[in-house]
Amino acid sequence: MLKSTNYDKDFVVWSSEQAMLLEQERFSELDLINLIEAIRNLGSNDKHALRSNLRIALLHLAQMAIPT
Secondary structure, eight states, rough: OOOOOTTOOHHHHHHHHHHHHHHHHGGGGHHHHHHHHHHHHHHHHHHHHHHHOOOOHHHHHHHHOOOO
């Protein structure tokens, strides 16, 4: 049985472990609570990043439109 790395301490290692467990169909060893949270956060993080990038792009466009 794989000793699970703490989700909060090293997300990269934790996510690699979870992917390996999924690939090997070792479902009973998955950290389901944190895996569900990580999947839910994916959409939220992408939405936040998109809004932030759009805001920056609009600010740059507005600055270009103002004559100096």
